[in-house]
Amino acid sequence: MRHLVIVAHPAEDSLTMRVAHTYAAELERLNHTQRTCDLYRMGFNPVLGKEELLSGAPGHLACADVVSAQKDISRADALTLIYPLWWLSMPAILKGYVDRVFARGFAYESENGVVRGLLAGKKAVLITLSGAPLPLLVKSGNWNAVQTLQDTHILRAVGFELLEHLHFDSVVPQMANEIGAAHLQSAKLCAQTHFS
16 A cells, blocks of 8 residues: 655654654555655645635645645555644644645535545544543543544545544653653554554
8 A cells, every 4th residue: 555644743853753753664564655744844835825725726736835745645545644732733734734735626625515525535544642631631522622623524524534543642741761662552553453
């Protein structure tokens, strides 16, 4: 299978980046091909400008970076997004990627408020990290909000089959090395479970 791994974290030595590298390496060990797009190191422009929005071109075809990103998605059999949850959402650079790349005419069509996904037949995995403990997020109802927006409204709405939303919680600066190592092992297991 061909995989596209999109990762968003400003610190190259973060656990988020280590999870992304570990997951991608495991895909390759399983004899899959993968392309990792590190949005921060690529300098991806997350700003959807007026001209791009109003261009009327399907999928904003006038923008070379968007065309390239859409080609990556079109070629991939599976998409994995890896990012920290900040204020229960994705980093702005990844939100901008979704705004610009998952465009009308490429990722979806909409008529009378009903969205029809155009990326059916592709699989997706979501890997998120947060400082807040997952049981606290679930108890407060915030986890349901995360799943509704990110799992359902974004990925499933454009046609992806979401295989798993793997979440690592209690990721804090003072976190024990053993916990980080366990998270990396879980990322490997996620790849093995869905793509062995």
